[in-house]
Amino acid sequence: MKTGKDKISVKQLFFVFTIMISSPTTRLLPKYAAAKAEQAGWVSPIVSTVPFILLLLVIDSLLKKYKGQSMSDIISSIIGKFLGKLVLVVYLLWALWLTAMYSRYYTERLTSSIYVNIDINVFIILALIPIAYILRSGFTPIARMSEILLPFIGAMLIMLALFLFPKVRADNLLPVYFNDIVPIFKGSISITGVLSYLFLMFFLSDKIVNLKSLRKFGYIASCVNISSIMVVNFIVIGVLGSSLARRVYMPVLTVVKQISIMDIIENIEAVVVAIWIFADFTLIATLLVIVLNLIKSIFNLSDTKPLINILAVLVYYLSLGISAGRFELEDFTNKLLMPINLTLGYGFPFVLFALSTLKKKKQPKKAVNPSR
Amino acid sequence: MKIFVLVPVVIIVVIADIIPIIRKKQHKEAAVLIMLGAVTLAYGYYYITHEHTASLVNLMFDIFGSR
Numbered sequence A: 001m002k003t004g005k006d007k008i009s010v011k012q013l014f015f016v017f018t019i020m021i022s023s024p025t026t027r028l029l030p031k032y033a034a035a036k037a038e039q040a041g042w043v044s045p046i047v048s049t050v051p052f053i054l055l056l057l058v059i060d061s062l063l064k065k066y067k068g069q070s071m072s073d074i075i076s077s078i079i080g081k082f083l084g085k086l087v088l089v090v091y092l093l094w095a096l097w098l099t100a101m102y103s104r105y106y107t108e109r110l111t112s113s114i115y116v117n118i119d120i121n122v123f124i125i126l127a128l129i130p131i132a133y134i135l136r137s138g139f140t141p142i143a144r145m146s147e148i149l150l151p152f153i154g155a156m157l158i159m160l161a162l163f164l165f166p167k168v169r170a171d172n173l174l175p176v177y178f179n180d181i182v183p184i185f186k187g188s189i190s191i192t193g194v195l196s197y198l199f200l201m202f203f204l205s206d207k208i209v210n211l212k213s214l215r216k217f218g219y220i221a222s223c224v225n226i227s228s229i230m231v232v233n234f235i236v237i238g239v240l241g242s243s244l245a246r247r248v249y250m251p252v253l254t255v256v257k258q259i260s261i262m263d264i265i266e267n268i269e270a271v272v273v274a275i276w277i278f279a280d281f282t283l284i285a286t287l288l289v290i291v292l293n294l295i296k297s298i299f300n301l302s303d304t305k306p307l308i309n310i311l312a313v314l315v316y317y318l319s320l321g322i323s324a325g326r327f328e329l330e331d332f333t334n335k336l337l338m339p340i341n342l343t344l345g346y347g348f349p350f351v352l353f354a355l356s357t358l359k360k361k362k363q364p365k366k367a368v369n370p371s372r
Numbered sequence B: 001m002k003i004f005v006l007v008p009v010v011i012i013v014v015i016a017d018i019i020p021i022i023r024k025k026q027h028k029e030a031a032v033l034i035m036l037g038a039v040t041l042a043y044g045y046y047y048i049t050h051e052h053t054a055s056l057v058n059l060m061f062d063i064f065g066s067r
Helices: A010-027 A029-065 A071-079 A081-113 A120-135 A140-167 A178-195 A197-207 A211-240 A251-256 A269-299 A305-321 A326-371 B003-023 B027-049 B056-064
Strands: none
Touching: A010 A029, A010 A081, A010 A140, A010 A178, A010 A197, A010 A211, A010 A269, A029 A071, A029 A178, A029 A197, A029 A211, A029 A251, A029 A326, A071 A081, A071 A197, A071 A269, A071 A326, A081 A120, A081 A197, A081 A269, A081 A305, A081 A326, A120 A140, A120 A269, A120 A305, A140 A211, A140 A251, A140 A269, A178 A197, A178 A326, A197 A269, A197 A326, A211 A251, A251 A269, A269 A305, A269 B027, A305 B003, A305 B027, A326 B056, B003 B027
């Protein structure tokens, strides 16, 4: 679909979303699922389908009811201007936190996998300078880059699945009993939390065209994302076993290092790391665009381009100061970030939807009185 | 010593971005830019002075009372 200047289609939005969540999918989700649900961890993504589709329906109904408005405007229309701004500030802090956190995770991942002796400052600066440069051209280049990048990520996943399938051991994945239902639900919390970033994406709804096809592409995206997370969990737990998968820092990389096809195809982790870098680049850039859009809505600005550079400097210092090391960061992600993600990514949108429905019911009564 | 890097970087970035927006008479944007510059300076100073003792994650753990 053709889009105007600084406008993206719904399809492109879901492309960006899929790449965005591919970064935490490969770093965090298999570990968390293995820790909570052990051998049944690969089933846990299925549970996340329900809240994700409900979130999609809630967003769709809100955008249909308040046609042509951005999510920030919708929030202000439903809960009032003052409370709306307060909520937007909370979302701004959340988005800024995620930007700093994923910038740090990106550098930690590189320094722990390939570039062990390199200072993390180098990677943060090398990521933030091109992001700040690209964002001056708007969000469209990121969306178009995602369209090109997504097939590579998909190909990587299929390749990994094919190469690693012979190494998968059935006793690592089975048995899955009725007793595993509660652990499976616990294991799905991280996946549900990561999928909640969809709501953040709709703070860019003023940049999106063709919102009519939101449901259609949303269903496709939910199928693609849930099945890809399931494949990653299946491979990691199947190859390493749940006890090892939950202890290794980067289980996906550990699994990829085991690939050897007739001693010819080996050491393909460099390709995986290269794709991770692009995925993290998209994730950080998209979160920065969301932060800029939220600042624009809160202060009623006409242009946010002059804020990009100073925001990049702020994110640099935030990502350095966010934690002393990766263990602290992982501890935070597992204990505090998940509830925050669930509250802001699912809880508030559902409350918003309930309030908008109540408002809808009250409106006819008001409309009847003046005519009398 | 790191403070001597932080201050010039923030000042240069703010001045480089504020000149064009003042010419366009976008005063609200200029105000937000200065505010973000001040926040960056304040947080940068906090980070530099507490580099080995405090982190944002620790602050969050204290705020939410969980560890």
